[in-house]
Amino acid sequence: MNYSFDWSVIWEYRELITRGFINTVLLSLLGLIFAALLGILMGTLASVSSRRLRWIATIYVETARNIPLLIHMYFWYIALAYLRLPAFACAVLGLSIYSGAYVTEVVRSGIAAVPRGQYAAALATGLPPFAAMRHVVYPQALKIVTPSLAGLASQLIKDSSLASVIAVAELTYEAGAIEGLTFRTFEAYIFVSLLYLALVTIVSQVLMLLTRSRKSETISVSEG
Amino acid sequence: MSDRPMIEIESVSKWYESFRVLSDCTTAVGRGEVVVVCGPSGSGKSTLIKCVNGLEPYQEGRILVEGVEVGAKGTNLPELRAGIGMVFQHFELYPHLSVLENITLAQRQVLKRSKAEADERGRALLARVGLAEKERQMPADLSGGQQQRVAIARALALDPKAMLFDEPTSALDPEMIHEVLAVMSELAAEGMTMMVVTHEMGFARRVANRVVFMDEGRIVEDVETEAFFTAPESERGRDFLSKILNH
Numbered sequence: 249m250n251y252s253f254d255w256s257v258i259w260e261y262r263e264l265i266t267r268g269f270i271n272t273v274l275l276s277l278l279g280l281i282f283a284a285l286l287g288i289l290m291g292t293l294a295s296v297s298s299r300r301l302r303w304i305a306t307i308y309v310e311t312a313r314n315i316p317l318l319i320h321m322y323f324w325y326i327a328l329a330y331l332r333l334p335a336f337a338c339a340v341l342g343l344s345i346y347s348g349a350y351v352t353e354v355v356r357s358g359i360a361a362v363p364r365g366q367y368a369a370a371l372a373t374g375l376p377p378f379a380a381m382r383h384v385v386y387p388q389a390l391k392i393v394t395p396s397l398a399g400l401a402s403q404l405i406k407d408s409s410l411a412s413v414i415a416v417a418e419l420t421y422e423a424g425a426i427e428g429l430t431f432r433t434f435e436a437y438i439f440v441s442l443l444y445l446a447l448v449t450i451v452s453q454v455l456m457l458l459t460r461s462r463k464s465e466t467i468s469v470s471e472g
Numbered sequence: 473m474s475d476r477p478m479i480e481i482e483s484v485s486k487w488y489e490s491f492r493v494l495s496d497c498t499t500a501v502g503r504g505e506v507v508v509v510c511g512p513s514g515s516g517k518s519t520l521i522k523c524v525n526g527l528e529p530y531q532e533g534r535i536l537v538e539g540v541e542v543g544a545k546g547t548n549l550p551e552l553r554a555g556i557g558m559v560f561q562h563f564e565l566y567p568h569l570s571v572l573e574n575i576t577l578a579q580r581q582v583l584k585r586s587k588a589e590a591d592e593r594g595r596a597l598l599a600r601v602g603l604a605e606k607e608r609q610m611p612a613d614l615s616g617g618q619q620q621r622v623a624i625a626r627a628l629a630l631d632p633k634a635m636l637f638d639e640p641t642s643a644l645d646p647e648m649i650h651e652v653l654a655v656m657s658e659l660a661a662e663g664m665t666m667m668v669v670t671h672e673m674g675f676a677r678r679v680a681n682r683v684v685f686m687d688e689g690r691i692v693e694d695v696e697t698e699a700f701f702t703a704p705e706s707e708r709g710r711d712f713l714s715k716i717l718n719h
Contacts, residue, residue: 363564365560368560369560369565371549373558383566384577
């Protein structure tokens, strides 16, 4: 073992790394937003009394979750090649649809954890079904599932690295590019790993803080 | 049409799968009338009252609220429900909202009242049920009796034409039952139309105009209150009364 590290390549290729980092953040952010929207929609469908609507949610969850994310990425990239969608959009699609299935399951379990009487009480005051969900069921469900959602968010950031296989210039892709240019494999991947570590840690800590501050808010109100 | 009953239940039947929970139920609640629905557990009384505001569907018969059929396809259920207050056995206050917010949510969302209007109405109702100083508390910080009084205030906030009570005191400790019944008696005295599922026979005898006695999904008796307590017509009614009054 007489490998000598040369970290100067990181500085030399700082533009690639910065671009990769920004793309990873953007990809994760868009993935989070669409996965959340899809998950709330499908998780709600999974909770309604209509069997047909529940089936739609079940089929979606099973299909999206039981196919590897790598295949999702290839699928959107290849199948939609004729639409000339940019690779970045394909990656957002693949990531959102795959992660949305996990969000669906979390949302469904959150809604199931809110007593049914709450929804009935909201309906009884004349709230239409959607308003009853929005003002009474979702806020309570969200509180219950926030830790699980924080876990899914950090999973999604890590999963975004698979977008590199369809040539999206995010962090992992740029690490590969630097490796190809310099043969400095260790430096490139170790540095990128540290960036992922920092990003995921920050995001999950912030999400945990948000939950905690919401809890303390409840307590302070009740004391006031 | 002014003497038309507020709530009309005509030959209503309901099934869960193949199990018949309501069989050919017919009764009515007139304007300003207080009707107590009683009977052994599993007799279908809670199910019947939940059919009145469409929280439970029924398969046969008709239920009319001020002439509007609850089960009809084109009926605007949210609008119909906003006109009927409902109070539940387990209160069902929204735990993530303060006491006052519990009372203002539907006012703002359904009646589109301004925040100031809704708050003012909410405070007036809290004062009325004796909880003026609790508006900023969370429901979990209140006793069961207090929670149920807030739930009554929440229902009254929409200025309902009728109130449905589904075993409002069954989940309460004995010493809290009285405070809830007192609020209900007051409401009745003010002329509110009420349909009350309860086991509180003292309340029924004092406040109700009529008693509907149910057993196994059927309305077995539907008579004036005094008649029910002094001379129940059915064997089943006599049996129920002797058990519930002499325990």
